[in-house]
Amino acid sequence: MKKPFNENSTLPEFPRDEVRTAIANGIKQAEEQKNMTQKPVQIKRKSKRKPLLYVASAAAAFSIMVGSAAYVSPTFASTLSQLPIVGSVFSNSGYLGLKQASEQGLTSTIGEKHTINGISVTIDEVLYDASNITVGLTIDSEKKLGDYYLGAGPNFTINGKNPKVSSGGYGEKVLSSTVRTGIARFEVKEDMPDSFEMGLTLEGKEGEKWEFSVPVKKITNTIDVPVNHQQQAEGIQLDVSKISLSPSGIALDYKASEKGTIDNSQVGASFIEFRITDQNGKEITSHSGGGEGHFDNGEWNFSSTKSFDPISSNVQKLMITPYLVIPSGGGGVHVDIAGVETKIPFNKPCVKEVKFQPFTVELPKQNK
Template structure:
């Protein structure tokens, strides 16, 4: 893949005056509408997650990527609509972790702009932390764009290769009919290298393709806290190995196993989420995250890295409570070794409620 970003070169000029003028106009319009209806500005949200995807595996017969389209953190869907975006998409996004990371210089400023059919898309900032790769972008068009013009957002490659599994989400803040900002998130997998060339492709409604190649490196400002917590509940074996703490947020690593069959991956263990509170009972906002798993010797093995807001300096202890976030609908696709797909229907009646026990983690003093 051709490398479009030159670390030693001059970044393309970003038309900030024009964009800010459009933003100001959009904000004024939004304020006028708000004064009349008192209704909040709406932001559309699309998820790149597929509820269930099977991929043939020579060793273990199948591997799978899971994520619930019916359960996504409402924070991602609403936060961007609450604040005007002027300047850094991250610092003004309303996401505490992105704001802190940007203000502390942990993000990579890209500023690469491409214009196709009168639509300019600028990749502004990128953050690669323990749980997500997050991309901030600005879109400025000569014509009015439809709500779904960019579909589900960016497609991702790693050093020119498409990841075997992956999930993420994409949300936009509509500033005016021709100006909007967006945030794309890709869930981090254990197999990802600490640094690589990230390929991004955004597809437009009329067949346009904006392509970027961006060098990314995982931030080093993270403190890894061993947890090694294990518990069993209703046939589920849960193992939370560690959490990481950084200015961009908390990342929680876990694995879960449950007996089943290759024809029934819709097990309770695939819908595990976590609630985190501090010593005062204040809940740390969750941003959820996708997951993946594989079937081996009669057992489904699921794993994921869940993300949360960063904690304040006075937090000394975290209480972590696992729970199930069962979806209302879903489904999947099974793919054999020849690439033949078979649809798997969703059966909520096959899922059962499970009660897990909470546990606590001491926060190291050096995080303050």
């Protein structure tokens, strides 16, 4: 039985090496079983060119980032504020995909805990799916904690190296003045490996630094559905390449381009979102997602993976409607190579509404 977050007993030292070995052995065993029944997965490699990264949350916050960083998502903060006090961070997150993945054993249970200055941070669970790496954590302190004591949440590394670019969200649920839970999301890029050693670093307001290293592996029970839909609207070229279906949700991959100038990335193509409904008109909850973009030969090119709730097995087709979410507020942070952060003020973009055409995707028999 899981112990309460605020139990005052003295816990034994966390057996980090034993837990990491057990997780690594489990991943190795799963890989061997997979290789007996499936062909190896080929990973698409993107250009080594470092793109200019933008991040836009569902709550219409906008930022531009270079390097590795994270931003606080109002969507996460709002959802996590409804968490119950007891239970698994994922199971009680308010996100159907996280709850379903956790209950089906698709997440990696970590349980690694470090304490600095009387503040304990525990990495509880990790899920690596087609669109995000999601980390559930708990914070238990001997003293009262201020709001967002850990700032914008953890940064992460891949096999000890910083990713070229990263974006994501972080939100906390305050359970008491000394205990809270948090969920961090890092969006998956095309050139990320299917398994790797993930490093996590969190920094407190008083200079504390919590560091973790855990093995993670992308879930394999995912169905890729080719879409290959293209359309033009008001100078925007949109290309939806595929959607991926898994117990943790729907991932929609797209690219969009639009002519512009290098000093203004806030063109319509940077604000694209999608509404998905099933054959009965029921809307599938969207969790938005950030993305990346670069300017080349007079044109802005953006790409992203948008995430949605999972769907039931009786869904036969999906109606997808692109639209623009033009932010009315927000901001961001720029992180240079040395890790120095500079706040980016919000400037309301001058973008007009665009009418896209909805399109239908027939789902394969495996999902029926």
